[in-house]
Amino acid sequence: MPTESSLRMLHLGLGSFHRAHQAVYMQALHDAGDQRWTLAGGNLRADMAETIEALHRQHGAYTLETISPSGEHRYQRITAIREVVPYEPSLRRLIELAADPGTRIISFTVTEAGYYLDADNRLDFGAFPDLAVDLQRARSGQPGNTLYGALTALLRARHAAHAGPLTLLNCDNLRHNGERSRAGLLQFIERVDDTALADWVRAHTTSPNAMVDRITPRPAPEVRARVKEATGVDDPAAVMGERFIQWVIEDDFCHGRPAFESVGVEMVASVQPYEEAKIRLLNATHSCIAWAGTLVGYSYIHEGTLDPAIRRLAFDYATDDAIPVLQPSPIDLGAYRDVVLDRFGNPALRDTNQRVAMDGFAKIPGFIAPTVRERLAREQSIDSVAMLPALFLTFLQRWHRGKLPYVYQDQAMDPGMAHAICAAADPVAAFSGDGTLWGELAGDQRLTQALREAVQRVERFVAEHGR
Numbered sequence: 001m002p003t004e005s006s007l008r009m010l011h012l013g014l015g016s017f018h019r020a021h022q023a024v025y026m027q028a029l030h031d032a033g034d035q036r037w038t039l040a041g042g043n044l045r046a047d048m049a050e051t052i053e054a055l056h057r058q059h060g061a062y063t064l065e066t067i068s069p070s071g072e073h074r075y076q077r078i079t080a081i082r083e084v085v086p087y088e089p090s091l092r093r094l095i096e097l098a099a100d101p102g103t104r105i106i107s108f109t110v111t112e113a114g115y116y117l118d119a120d121n122r123l124d125f126g127a128f129p130d131l132a133v134d135l136q137r138a139r140s141g142q143p144g145n146t147l148y149g150a151l152t153a154l155l156r157a158r159h160a161a162h163a164g165p166l167t168l169l170n171c172d173n174l175r176h177n178g179e180r181s182r183a184g185l186l187q188f189i190e191r192v193d194d195t196a197l198a199d200w201v202r203a204h205t206t207s208p209n210a211m212v213d214r215i216t217p218r219p220a221p222e223v224r225a226r227v228k229e230a231t232g233v234d235d236p237a238a239v240m241g242e243r244f245i246q247w248v249i250e251d252d253f254c255h256g257r258p259a260f261e262s263v264g265v266e267m268v269a270s271v272q273p274y275e276e277a278k279i280r281l282l283n284a285t286h287s288c289i290a291w292a293g294t295l296v297g298y299s300y301i302h303e304g305t306l307d308p309a310i311r312r313l314a315f316d317y318a319t320d321d322a323i324p325v326l327q328p329s330p331i332d333l334g335a336y337r338d339v340v341l342d343r344f345g346n347p348a349l350r351d352t353n354q355r356v357a358m359d360g361f362a363k364i365p366g367f368i369a370p371t372v373r374e375r376l377a378r379e380q381s382i383d384s385v386a387m388l389p390a391l392f393l394t395f396l397q398r399w400h401r402g403k404l405p406y407v408y409q410d411q412a413m414d415p416g417m418a419h420a421i422c423a424a425a426d427p428v429a430a431f432s433g434d435g436t437l438w439g440e441l442a443g444d445q446r447l448t449q450a451l452r453e454a455v456q457r458v459e460r461f462v463a464e465h466g467r
Contacts (some may be wrong), residue, residue: 006102007256010094011041011171012150013109014052019078020064020216020241022107022171026080028263037258040103042085042094044145054236055084062237063227067348072243075230091143091153098154099161104255106154107169110147110181112362113411115174118436121183123148125191127414138192147181148188155205156197165204165255171212175279175366176272178207178250208252211275213282215343216241217351244343248274273329280322281333282340284367284388285314289344290356291391294404295458297467301351305344309465313387314341320384325374354406360392361412364437373441382450390454393431394462397422412436428452 009026011018018041026039039060043052055062060081066074085093097103116128125132134149143153151168158166168185170177182205189198219239227238248266261267266274286301292313293304304310318337326333344351368388375382399408400422410418417434424430432438432448441447 007037007258008097008100008103009037009039009105009107009169009258010097010103011039011107011109012044012094012147014041014043014055014081014084015048015109016216016218016239016241017212017214018109018171019062019081019237019239021212021214021245021247023078023080024064024076024245025247025260025263025265026258027076027078029258029260030080032263034259034262038082039080040083040085040097041081043087044091044147044150046087049087051237052084052086055081056086058235058237060084062239063231063233063235065223065227065230065238065240066243067240067346068243069342069346071348073226073230073348074243075227077231077233089143089145091150094150095143095154095157098166099157099163101161101163103158103163103166105167105169105253105257106151107171108147108151109171110174111172111359111411112174112366113359114147115181115184116146116148117180117184120439121180123184123187123191135188135191138188138194148185151185152189152192152194152197155201156194159197159200159204165206167253167255167257168205168207169249170207170210173212173279173283173366175275175370176209178209178252182207204254206252206254208250209271209275210250211246211248211271211278213246213278214241214244215346215349215351217349218355220350240349242343242346242349244339273326273331276326277329277331277333277336279367280326280371281318281337283363284322284371285318285337285340286344286356287360287363287367288314288317288388288391290353291360291388291395292461294353294357295391295394295398295462296465299353299405300347301353301356302345302347302349304353305341306347307465309461311341313391313461316384317388321375321380321382322371322385324380325371325378352406354408357395358409359412360396361410361418361437364389364392365439369438369441372447376441376444376446382447383454386447386450386454387457389431389437390451390458393427393451393455394458396431397427428455 061079064076116131134144134146137144138152223240224238228234248271251267289304292310298304323333371385421430433443435442
C-alpha cells in the first residue's frame with residue numbers, strides 16, 4: 001500500500017494551462033512543506049512533442065513567468081511534476097500509473113469540443129470519426145486517444161488491479177464539467193458493453209465539478225528568451241501566464257485529496273455560481289473580443305480589449321444581458337466584469353485572437369446560448385448578447401471565403417455543414433436554425449430576428465472600425 005508521502009495525482013494533458021495552473025497549486029503545497037502528494041502526467045496524442053521531451057529531460061521541472069496588468073514580471077521554478085510520460089500509442093505507462101494504488105486522482109484538461117457532447121449530454125459517434133474509432137479500439141481491449149477511449153483503458157487497469165477508489169477531476173472550461181464528463185464516460189463504456197467496468201465506475205469513482213481560471217497563452221519564443229535573461233536558465237519548457245489565478249472545486253473526493261484549501265483553492269459545496277460567472281463574463285467575453293478583433297484586423301486580445309469600440313461590445317453584453325440573468329450571486333458581478341476586462345487588456349500576455357477564437361461551434365452552445373435562452377424566457381431583449389453570435393457568423397463567413405488571416409481550428413465543427421450555412425440563400429436563418437448550435441432555440445423567430453439585426457450592426461461596425 002502507498003505511504004502518505006507517495007500519493008499521486010495523474011494528469012492527462014500536459015499543456016501550458018495545466019503547468020501554469022494545477023501544477024502551481026501543488027508547488028505551493030510543496031513550498032509550504034506539504035509534499036505528501038505529487039503530480040505525474042502525459043498527453044493522449046502525439047502533440048507538443050518538443051515540449052514533452054524537454055520536460056522529460058528536465059525531470060518535470062520548468063519555469064513559470066507571470067505578468068501583471070501593470071507589467072510586473074515574476075519567475076518561479078515548478079518542480080511538482082515528478083514524472084513526465086512521453087506519448088506512445090499504447091499509453092502503457094499512463095495505464096500503469098492509473099493502476100497504482102498510490103494514484104488517487106486522475107485529472108484532465110480537455111477543450112470544450114473534446115467531450116463530444118451535445119446539448120443533451122449525449123455522445124455523437126456518427127459525427128466524430130475519432131470517437132467511433134476509439135469505440136472499436138475499446139471493444140478490442142485497446143486504448144484510444146480521445147478522453148473516453150483513454151479513460152476506459154486506464155480505469156479497466158485500475159479495476160483489474162483492485163487499486164481502490166478514484167476521483168476523476170476536470171480542469172477545463174466545460175460547464176458542469178464533472179457531471180457531463182461522467183455522463184459521457186459512462187455512455188462510452190456502456191457502448192463498449194463493459195457492464196462490469198460501468199458498475200465499478202459508478203460505485204468507486206466521483207467526478208466533482210470544478211472551475212479553473214488563468215489566462216495562459218501558447219508560449220512564444222520570447223518567453224524562453226526572457227526566462228533565460230531573468231534567471232540564467234535556458235528552459236525550452238518555460239510557460240507564461242497572467243498573475244491572476246483561481247480554482248474552485250466541489251469537495252467530492254472519494255479517496256483523499258491534497259490540502260488544496262491551504263493554498264488558496266476554494267473548496268465549495270456547489271461550483272455553479274462561480275462557473276456561470278466565469279463562463280458568461282469571462283469565456284464568452286473573451287470570444288467576443290477575439291472574433292471582433294479578428295474582423296477589424298487585430299492579431300492580439302489586448303489590442304481589441306484596448307479598442308474602445310470593441311471593449312464597449314463586450315461591456316454591453318456583460319452588463320445588459322449576462323449579469324441580470326446571473327443574479328442573485330455570491331459574486332460581485334460588476335467588479336468581476338471589470339477585473340476580466342482589465343486582465344484581457346494586459347499587453348504583455350500577447351494572447352492571440354487565433355487561440356481564443358477557436359472552437360466557436362462548442363462555444364456558442366456552451367457560453368452564449370444559455371444567456372439567450374434565459375433572456376427570452378423572461379421576455380427580455382437579447383440585443384446585446386446577439387452581437388456575439390453575429391460576430392461569429394461574420395467571422396465564419398470570412399473563413400468560408402478563405403479570408404481569415406490565420407488557420408481556424410474547431411473540433412466541434414462539421415466543415416461541410418459550416419460551409420452550407422455560409423452558402424445558404426439566407427445565412428442568418430441557416431445559422432439560427434442549426435440545432436447543434438442552438439438546441440431547442442433553433443429556428444426561434446425571436447432569435448433569428450435579433451441575429452439579423454445584430455449582423456447588420458456588425459457589418460457597420462467592421463466597415464467603420466476595420467484597419
